[in-house]
Every structure is written in structure tokens, then in C-alpha cells.
Amino acid sequence: xxxxxxxxxxxxxxxxxxxxxxxxxxxxxxxxxxxxxxxxxxxxxxxxxxxxxxxxxxxxxxxxxxxxxxxxxxxxxxxxxxxxxxxxxxxxxxxxxxxxxxxxxxxxxxxxxxxxxxxxxxxxxxxxxxxxxxxxxxxxxxxxxxxxxxxxxxxxxxxxxxxxxxxxxxxxxxxxxxxxxxxxxxxxxxxxxxxxxxxxxxxxxxxxxxxxxxxxxxxxxxxxxxxxxxxxxxxxxxxxxxxxxxxxxxxxxxxxxxxxxxxxxxxxxxxxxxxxxxxxxxxxxxxxxxxxxxxxxxxxxxxxxxxxxxxxxxxxxxxxxxxxxxxxxxxxxxxxxxxxxxxxxxxxxxxxxxxxxxxxxxxxxxxxxxxxxxxxxxxxxxxxxxxxxxxxxxxxxxxxx
Amino acid sequence: xxxxxxxxxxxxxxxxxxxxxxxxxxxxxxxxxxxxxxxxxxxxxxxxxxxxxxxxxxxxxxxxxxxxxxxxxxxxxxxxxxxxxxxxxxxxxxxxxxxxxxxxxxxxxxxxxxxxxxxxxxxxxxxxxxxxxxxxxxxxxxxxxxxxxxxxxxxxxxxxxxxxxxxxxxxxxxxxxxxxxxxxxxxxxxxxxxxxxxxxxxxxxxxxxxxxxxxxxxxxxxxxxxxxxxxxxxxxxxxxxxxxxxxxxxxxxxxxxxxxxxxxxxxxxxxxxxxxxxxxxxxxxxxxxxxxxxxxxxxxxxxxxxxxxxxxxxxxxxxxxxxxxxxxxxxxxxxxxxxxxxxxxxxxxxxxxxxxxxxxxxxxxxxxxxxxxxxxxxxxxxxxxxxxxxxxxxxxxxxxx
Numbered sequence: 159x160x161x162x163x164x165x166x167x168x169x170x171x172x173x174x175x176x177x178x179x180x181x182x183x184x185x186x187x188x189x190x191x192x193x194x195x196x197x198x199x200x201x202x203x204x205x206x207x208x209x210x211x212x213x214x215x216x217x218x219x220x221x222x223x224x225x226x227x228x229x230x231x232x233x234x235x236x237x238x239x240x241x242x243x244x245x246x247x248x249x250x251x252x253x254x255x256x257x258x259x260x261x262x263x264x265x266x267x268x269x270x271x272x273x274x275x276x277x278x279x280x281x282x283x284x285x286x287x288x289x290x291x292x293x294x295x296x297x298x299x300x301x302x303x304x305x306x307x308x309x310x311x312x313x314x315x316x317x318x319x320x321x322x323x324x325x326x327x328x329x330x331x332x333x334x335x336x337x338x339x340x341x342x343x344x345x346x347x348x349x350x351x352x353x354x355x356x357x358x359x360x361x362x363x364x365x366x367x368x369x370x371x372x373x374x375x376x377x378x379x380x381x382x383x384x385x386x387x388x389x390x391x392x393x394x395x396x397x398x399x400x401x402x403x404x405x406x407x408x409x410x411x412x413x414x415x416x417x418x419x420x421x422x423x424x425x426x427x428x429x430x431x432x433x434x435x436x437x438x439x440x441x442x443x444x445x446x447x448x449x450x451x452x453x454x455x456x457x458x459x460x461x462x463x464x465x466x467x468x469x470x471x472x473x474x475x476x477x478x479x480x481x482x483x484x485x486x487x488x489x490x491x492x493x494x495x496x497x498x499x500x501x502x503x504x505x506x507x508x509x510x511x512x513x514x515x516x517x518x519x520x521x522x523x524x525x526x527x528x529x530x531x532x533x534x535x536x537x538x539x540x541x542x543x544x545x546x547x548x549x550x551x552x553x554x555x556x557x558x559x
Numbered sequence: 560x561x562x563x564x565x566x567x568x569x570x571x572x573x574x575x576x577x578x579x580x581x582x583x584x585x586x587x588x589x590x591x592x593x594x595x596x597x598x599x600x601x602x603x604x605x606x607x608x609x610x611x612x613x614x615x616x617x618x619x620x621x622x623x624x625x626x627x628x629x630x631x632x633x634x635x636x637x638x639x640x641x642x643x644x645x646x647x648x649x650x651x652x653x654x655x656x657x658x659x660x661x662x663x664x665x666x667x668x669x670x671x672x673x674x675x676x677x678x679x680x681x682x683x684x685x686x687x688x689x690x691x692x693x694x695x696x697x698x699x700x701x702x703x704x705x706x707x708x709x710x711x712x713x714x715x716x717x718x719x720x721x722x723x724x725x726x727x728x729x730x731x732x733x734x735x736x737x738x739x740x741x742x743x744x745x746x747x748x749x750x751x752x753x754x755x756x757x758x759x760x761x762x763x764x765x766x767x768x769x770x771x772x773x774x775x776x777x778x779x780x781x782x783x784x785x786x787x788x789x790x791x792x793x794x795x796x797x798x799x800x801x802x803x804x805x806x807x808x809x810x811x812x813x814x815x816x817x818x819x820x821x822x823x824x825x826x827x828x829x830x831x832x833x834x835x836x837x838x839x840x841x842x843x844x845x846x847x848x849x850x851x852x853x854x855x856x857x858x859x860x861x862x863x864x865x866x867x868x869x870x871x872x873x874x875x876x877x878x879x880x881x882x883x884x885x886x887x888x889x890x891x892x893x894x895x896x897x898x899x900x901x902x903x904x905x906x907x908x909x910x911x912x913x914x915x916x917x918x919x920x921x922x923x924x925x926x927x928x929x930x931x932x933x934x935x936x937x938x939x940x941x942x943x944x945x946x947x948x949x950x951x952x953x954x955x956x957x958x959x960x
Contacts, residue, residue, distance in 0.1 A: 160791070160817045163730065163764055165674045165696075198620040206623070207615045214608045219599040222607070222804035258659055258808075258830040265829045273566045291828045295566075329564065363564055390561070403623035405835035407659075416561045427692045428666045429659040433834055434806035 189545035191532040192513040194339070194488060197463075200456045201403050202448050209442040213435075221438040227422050227431045229256025229410075233441040237410050240444050244371050245381035246394065246412060255418050256432045257425075260369060260397040260409030264291050266428070267365060267393060267411070270420045271330060272297050277321055279331035281309050283491065283520030283529065285339045285367065288332055297329070299522035306482070308335060308345035311352055318360050330363035335383060337370035340520050340531035341491045342484025347380045354386055368396045372453055374486035375461035390414030398440050400488075401449050401456065406436035460488065460535055463542060467534040470543045474550025476557060488535035491517065493528060494553060500530045503556050512548040590946035592933040593914040595740070595889060598864075601857045602804050603849050610843040614836075622839040628823050628832045630657025630811075634842040638811050641845050645772050646782030647795065647813060656819045657833045658826075661770060661798040661810030666692045667829070668766060668794060668812070671821045672731060673698050678722055680732035682710050684892065684921030684930065686740045686768065689733055698730070700923035707883070709736060709746035712753055719761050731764035736784060738771035741921050741932035742892045743885025748781045755787050769797045773854055775887035776862035791815030799841050801889075802850050802857065807837040861889065861936055864943060868935040871944045875951025877958060889936035892918065894929060895954060901931045904957050913949040 213221050220230075228234065234251035241249065257263040264287070272278065272295035280289065282301035292299075300317050302309040318328055333353070335345040345353070357364050368382045384394035390413070398408040411421065425431070443449050467490055471481055481492040494500065501516040517529025532549070534542055614622050621631075629635065635652035642650065658664040665688070673679065673696035681690065683702035693700075701718050703710040719729055734754070736746040746754070758765050769783045785795035791814070799809040812822065826832070844850050868891055872882055882893040895901065902917040918930025933950070935943055 160764075160815060163672055164821065165670065165672055165677075195625055198624060201619060201623045203615055203619040203623070206619075207612065210611050210615070211608065214604055214611070218602060218604040218607075220806075222602045222604070222806040223599060224596055224800070224805045258834070261828075262830040269566065271564055271566055276566075287827070287831070294828060363561075399625070403836075404625045405621075405623040407830065407832070407834040414561060420565065426688070427662075427695060428829065429663040429808065430688070431808070433659070433808040433837055435804075435837065436834055 186508075188508060188511050188513050189537060189541045189548065190513040191534075191537065191542075191545050191549070192515045193533050193536050195533075195536040196400055196404060196488075197459055197535055200452070200459055202443075202452050205443070205446070205448045206403070206439060209439055209446070209448070213438045213442060217438060221435050223434060225431050225434040225437070227425050228418065229254070229432060230434060230437045230441065233437045236441050236444040237412075240449070241394075241396075241412050243450070244368065244379075244396075245385040247385070249412055252415050253412055253418060255411040255413070255421050256437060257395075257409040257411060258429065258432050259399060259404070259407045260367065260395045261287060261291070262428070263395040263409050263411045264288050264367070266421050266424050267417070268292050268295050270417070270424055271363070276329040277326055278329055279314065279317075279362075280522050281333060281338065281341075282522065283340050283517060283526055284332065284522070285334060286515075286519045288367065289520070289522055292332070300328070301522050304338065304341045304343055306343060308338065308343050308349055309333065309353075311349060311356065314353075315356060318356070322360065328360055328362035330365050331357065332365045332367065333383070334367045334369065336368060336379060337373055337484055337487030339369065339487060340489050340515070340517070342482040342487055342489050344374070344380065344485055350380060350383045351386055354383055354392070357391055358389060364392045366392055366394045368394060369400060370487040371396060372401050373456065373460065373488075375457035375464070376485040379486065384412060390416075393417055401453065402440060402443055406433075406439060408432065408436050408440050460486075463534040463539060464490070466539045467532070467542045467546060470546035471550075474547050476550070476554055479553070488533055490532050490534065492530050492532065494530070495557060496528050498553065498556055499527045501527070503552060506556065507549060507552045510548045510552050512545045512552065514549065587909075589909060589912050589914050590938060590942045590949065591914040592935075592938065592943075592946050592950070593916045594934050594937050596934075596937040597801055597805060597889075598860055598936055601853070601860055603844075603853050606844070606847070606849045607804070607840060610840055610847070610849070614839045614843060618839060622836050624835060626832050626835040626838070628826050629819065630655070630833060631835060631838045631842065634838045637842050637845040638813075641850070642795075642797075642813050644851070645769065645780075645797075646786040648786070650813055653816050654813055654819060656812040656814070656822050657838060658796075658810040658812060659830065659833050660800060660805070660808045661768065661796045662688060662692070663829070664796040664810050664812045665689050665768070667822055667825050668796075668818070669693050669696050671818070671825055672764070677730040678727055679730055680715065680718075680763075681923050682734060682739065682742075683923065684741050684918060684927055685733065685923070686735060687916070687920045689768065690921070690923060693733070701729070702923050705739065705742045705744055707744060709739065709744050709750055710734065710754075712750060712757065715754075716757060719757070723761065729761055729763040731766050732758065733766045733768065734784070735768045735770065737769060737780060738774055738885055738888030740770065740888060741890050741916070741918070743883040743888055743890050745775070745781065745886055751781065751784045752787055755784055755793070758792055759790060765793045767793055767795045769795060770801060771888040772797060773802050774858065774861065774889070776858035776865070777886040780887065785813060791817075794818055802854065803841060803844055807834075807840060809833065809837050809841050861887075864935040864940060865891070867940045867943045868933070868947060871947035872951075875948050877951070877955055880954070889934055891933050891935060893931050893933065895931070896958060897929050899954065899957055900928045902928070904953060907957065908950060908953045911949045911953050913946045913953070915950065
């Protein structure tokens with residue numbers, strides 16, 4: 159009806175497949191392995207309640223008022239401390255920027271950095287909402303296969319050299335080195351250093367998404383690439399959605415001050431600043447150790463759920479499927495026999511009462527037709543088992559037709 | 560240093576003059592009439608505290624979790640009720656969209672609607688942060704003089720006819736009909752209806768910013784233009800920043816469902832959704848009548864402060880200056896003798912210990928060199944008097960040189 163009033167760019171917007179799916183399953187007897195929600199039992203509700211009472215008693219005038227675009231100064235200092243727990247040093251509050259979830263960091267930085275046609279390296283598969291945000295900038299995607307230990311760096315170097323041989327440059331690589339979404343893989347420390355050397359050699363930026371850096375539940379969580387960055391070449395983002403509560407909508411960026419200043423200008427246009435009230439809550443949660451003390455519980459809950467899911471997959475999936483064995487995060491990624499198109503199979507899965515995300519959404523070129531992402535953080539354990547059983551039945555049925 | 564990595568659009572970003580000013584005045588003995596902050600004594604802190612306790616007791620799992628992109632369904636229903644208090648009827652939750660402050664509504668809709676070169680009508684002067692968000696879309700601005708009762712509609716019709724005679728169309732008009740920022744003027748009901756008829760005749764959209772609709776403290780607040788809209792031609796936005804607390808960062812849009820759907824797609828890229836926690840607080844504040852019951856106090860506080868400011872201006876400003884006498888909102892706008900350039904005068908005012916916003920920032924063409932916006936909502940009454948005295952001295956000094 160109002161089509162004539164829309165801007166030309168508006169038509170490039172695509173709905174998020176995950177969200178459409180969530181709508182499909184609403185109010186139906188469907189076990190959803192499609193989401194990416196934290197388990198609400200990991201929310202430190204009592205501690206948040208105490209914090210909010212104290213904030214409203216002592217700092218209501220500030221916590222309810224407008225604040226600076228880059229974030230509350232004292233909160234940015236606490237984010238320096240929190241980032242140090244991930245091994246990032248040599249920064250101060252001027253290198254920190256507060257966003258409305260890390261999604262806003264993705265949106266802002268892709269807009270600040272990318273022009274149409276720019277060469278952008280992404281993992282295949284990679285985070286769907288990052289891909290969608292990038293797509294609005296119409297870049298040229300260069301996809302790198304994700305192996306069991308993250309992106310294949312030999313393939314990466316080869317493709318970069320090809321690009322350079324064509325007289326073109328790389329603008330940036332978007333990468334999730336730890337407990338990757340959707341693949342669940344984690345890069346080794348050596349590979350992180352090597353990737354940084356490659357970026358330096360070919361002069362491109364690394365945009366590192368460390369959403370799951372605190373959520374490694376097996377072995378050590380390797381330091382983020384940002385921890386090795388001496389040139390200011392790495393832009394780092396993380397989120398409170400997985401370690402405190404997504405409903406506060408808080409993320410942060412650690413980057414060279416030049417980028418922080420550009421973000422400040424841009425965010426004035428978008429929403430002036432991130433909610434002060436949320437910032438005060440998270441600031442106190444860091445100061446009081448609420449986040450730090452809650453991490454062991456989160457890791458335990460997710461490790462248990464992962465184990466339940468992997469065991470169920472082992473039991474119910476066909477033998478010629480393969481899947482990741484994540485050491486952190488919230489997802490398992492599966493490759494089914496080539497014959498299966500997971501997008502086409504989805505309707506049948508929903509009829510059997512289980513939802514997942516078809517994997518092609520996670521590929522810049524929409525390949526990965528036979529892949530799927532399944533979530534273990536939100537469903538209850540018995541739902542995980544029953545969901546995987548239903549999914550296994552769907553797959554076997556699909557293979558037999 | 561990293562200039563080479565920035566997108567072409569990034570250079571169109573301009574810093575907000577208001578925010579730069581606020582930085583200038585930090586930590587100095589300067590009375591700032593430059594801001595646009597609500598008086599913190601208007602925050603219903605005790606009621607918010609009670610609400611937060613109840614929300615965390617009864618709905619923590621939802622209030623701390625991810626939610627729908629358009630906003631929490633029950634909250635959108637409450638926003639239908641709140642909008643009805645402004646005279647808007649015939650809508651349901653599908654016409655409502657929740658944003659991170661009304662700034663995000665401005666940003667999103669200008670991006671959804673505007674292409675470079677599109678003809679956009681704005682008031683002269685108009686809200687600076689809206690202008691800056693629009694500027695990134697590189698439209699062609701058509702400025703309409705603001706008179707004592709809002710935009711001059713004869714001038715508007717003349718300029719639209721000229722545009723049409725050139726074979727071009729108007730895309731939209733951005734307008735603040737009530738307690739306009741910065742001018743403080745309010746359109747009559749007749750003019751609102753006439754403007755809507757003009758929009759219908761020439762087939763353009765009206766983007767109505769009703770930030771101060773609930774803040775009319777003298778006489779009745781006329782219904783917003785949206786209240787007369789039968790065609791879905793008016794996109795309406797308002798905010799909780801003035802009627803509850805800006806630190807929650809909550810705004811909302813009322814519009815035809817076609818626009819709501821486009822916003823939903825776009826916001827998935829920007830920040831997924833507006834903080835659930837803030838939404839729960841505001842939802843309960845509507846349900847419990849906290850907002851409605853708090854309005855008389857807010858209006859009384861601001862009316863008293865306006866009176867103090869106007870009396871001080873009468874006393875200390877030169878006789879050949881003129882200024883608005885706002886019946887609502889937070890600002891007085893002043894026209895000084897033509898000789899004065901308020902941008903150049905600012906440094907001298909700061910030396911005398913008072914800050915204001917030079918008016919040219921509020922004009923699409925940066926005219927209005929002799930104008931200024933001064934805020935009465937935030938400073939204490941004695942600061943208002945002393946600030947205006949210092950400002951009067953600065954102006955008289957400037958006139959005598």
C-alpha cells in the first residue's frame with residue numbers, strides 16, 4: 159500500500175529466518191531447537207534485585223537520566239576490567255564503547271566501515287544476524303570453510319592472494335574465534351596469532367565477535383585475537399546477553415580510539431545512548447563479582463545440556479551424519495547426507511514437533527543446504543532428548559523417500 | 560590513522576553541537592541552558608522501585624530474556640491505551656512499535672523512507688537530532704518558517720506547488736506540532752487538520768514527533784495530527800524520556816502496519832529488540848497509573864520554571880530581542896538583533912559562565928545566525944535567573960562592540 163514511499167535500500171532488508179521460525183512455533187506443541195536463548199535459570203535474579211534497589215536508592219538521578227553516547231564513564235572503566243579477564247590489556251575507557259547488545263556493534267561498525275563492493279571475509283558458516291547486517295551494505299563476500307578448529311587459514315591466504323592478484327584489497331574479516339555460532343568450533347591460540355599476522359601482512363581489519371568467550375565449559379578459553387593486537391587492527395565486541403541477561407540489551411566494543419569516535423558520532427543518530435539503567439545494573443554486577451561468580455554455574459548448566467544433546471544425537475541421528483562437538487557456547491552444527499535439503503525438510507520436522515535453523519542461512523552464498531543449527535542452551539534436558547529423537551525420525555524418514 | 564577503512568557515508572556524520580557543548584561545560588562553573596534534560600525531581604523513583612521489585616518477583620524470566628523485535632506484546636497493548644490519552648483511536652497493537660528512545664524511531668524511519676535527493680519538508684527551526692539523522696540520507700530540504708502558531712501553511716502550500724511545478728514530488732514532512740523543539744510553539748487544531756489535507760492532496764507522508772504532547776502546561780494540549788488520520792498517512796512517534804525517565808531509553812511509533820513491518824525487518828539488523836527490562840517497567844507504569852498520575856507534577860514543575868525564565872528574560876534581555884512564550888515543553892527560542900551571531904558569541908557566554916545552543920543548528924540550511932535555544936527544564940530556578948542574567952550581559956556586551 160505504501161510501497162511508493164520506501165527507500166531503495168529498504169528492499170534489501172530480509173527477515174531473519176530464526177525469528178520467522180520462532181513465530182511459526184508459537185503456541186504449537188513444538189520443541190524448538192531453533193532459538194539462541196540463554197537458560198533463564200542462569201539469570202542471577204536475586205543479585206540483580208539487590209543491585210536495582212541499591213542503584214535506585216543511591217543513583218536514581220543518574221541511572222534514570224540521559225547519559226553520554228559512548229556509555230557511562232565508570233561503566234566503561236569496569237568494562238576495561240571485564241575485558242582484562244579475557245586477556246585484553248593495554249586499553250583504557252577511551253577504547254571502550256557501550257552498545258544495545260552486540261548486535262548494535264555489528265550494525266554500527268558494518269555501516270561505519272563498509273561500502274558496496276568492499277571485500278569482506280566471513281567464515282562459512284557464520285552468525286546469521288551478522289551476515290544480514292552486512293548484506294545491507296552490499297559487500298563482496300569471500301567465504302572461508304570452517305574446519306573443526308575454526309576457519310581454514312590456508313584457504314584464507316589463498317583467497318586473499320587471489321583477491322590481491324586481481325588488484326583488489328580486503329576491507330575486513332568478521333570472525334567468531336571461540337565457540338563459534340553456529341559451528342561451535344574454537345580456534346587454537348596459534349591460529350589466532352597466525353590470522354592476526356595475515357591481517358597485518360595484507361592490511362585488513364579483524365572484527366572479532368567474542369560473544370561466547372566466557373562460555374567455554376571444556377578446557378581453557380583461549381585469549382581473543384584482540385589480546386595479541388599491537389596495531390589497533392582488531393575491533394572486538396562482546397555481550398552481556400550470555401553472561402548476565404539479554405533483556406538488558408548490553409554489549410560492548412573494544413577498539414582503537416579512532417573507531418570509538420566514529421561510533422560516537424553514528425550512535426548519536428541511532429539512539430543517542432544505551433539505556434543508563436541497564437548500564438548501572440551491569441556495572442554493579444561486575445563490581446560486586448556477580449558476573450564472575452555466576453560463570454561457573456552457566457558453564458556447568460550448558461555443559462550438562464551439551465552432553466545430553468550429543469548423547470541423543472549419537473543415539474538418534476543416522477550414522478552418515480556428522481556434527482560438531484562444541485567446547486563452549488550454545489549450539490551444535492550438523493552436516494546431514496548430501497541428499498537432504500534442510501530448508502525443505504523443516505516443514506516435516508515442524509509436523510513432527512521439532513524446530514531447527516536450516517544451515518544455509520549461515521552461509522553468505524546460501525550454500526550448506528544439508529546443514530542445520532540446533533540449540534542446547536534453552537530447552538529442558540528432556541526436551542533436548544525428545545527433540546533430537548523427533549529430528550532423527552524426520553531425517554531417517556527423509557532419507558528413506 | 561584508520562581513515563582508509565571508513566565507508567564513504569561515514570564522513571557525512573556530524574557531531575551533535577549540543578553534545579559537544581555539554582562536554583565543553585563539564586567540570587566548569589558554567590550554568591548550562593544548552594541541554595534538554597528533564598528535571599530529575601520529576602522521576603517517580605519510589606514507584607519505579609516498587610515496579611522493579613514486582614517485575615523481578617513475578618516476571619524475571621521474561622523481563623531479563625530476549626523478546627520480540629517490535630516490542631513485548633502486552634506492552635504494545637498498553638501503548639495503544641497510552642496513545643488513546645492523546646486522542647489516537649482506531650489502532651491496535653499491530654500499529655505500535657517499541658524503539659530505543661524516539662531517536663531510534665527517527666533514525667529507522669528516515670532510513671526506511673528516504674533516498675538521496677528526496678524532497679523533505681522541515682520546520683525552520685526544527686529538532687537538531689532529527690535534522691542530523693535526516694542529513695545522513697542526503698535529502699533535499701524544504702524549510703518552512705515557524706510562526707507563533709507553528710509552521711506557516713501558506714508558505715508550505717506555495718513551496719509544495721513550486722516543487723510540483725518542477726515535476727517533483729514531496730516524500731514527507733517532519734513536524735513537531737506541540738510544544739515544538741526548539742521553538743516552543745504549538746499548532747492550532749485547525750492548522751493540524753489543514754496540514755493533513757495538504758498532505759493528502761499532494762500525497763506525502765507526515766512524520767509527527769509528539770515528544771511533548773503530554774507536557775502542555777498552559778491550556779489544552781491539542782490532539783496530534785495522527786488523531787485525524789484516516790488514510791494511514793501519518794507516522795507518529797513519542798517517548799517516555801519526558802514522562803517517565805530517559806535512562807530507560809523508550810520510545811514508540813504508531814503507524815500503518817505496512818510501516819511497522821518494515822521497522823521490524825530493519826530493527827533486527829540494528830539491535831534485535833528494545834530492552835525487555837525497560838519495557839516491563841514502563842508497561843507497569845502505565846497499568847498502575849504512575850505515568851498518568853505523575854503528569855500534573857511534571858507540568859507544574861516546568862510551568863514554574865518557564866515563568867521564572869520568561870521573567871528573567873524580560874528583565875535582562877535587550878528590548879529589541881524577541882522570544883517564544885511556550886505553553887509546553889522544555890525550551891524558549893530567542894531571536895536576537897540581526898547584528899549578533901550566536902555561534903560566534905558562544906565562547907564569550909561560556910567565559911561569563913553560561914551555555915546555550917546556537918540556533919543555526921536547528922535550521923536545515925544553517926541560517927538563523929541570530930537565534931538561540933535555551934532550556935528551562937533542568938537548571939534550578941536560581942540557576943535559570945543567574946544564567947539568563949549572564950546571557951543578557953553577554954548579549955548587551957556583544958551589541959555594544
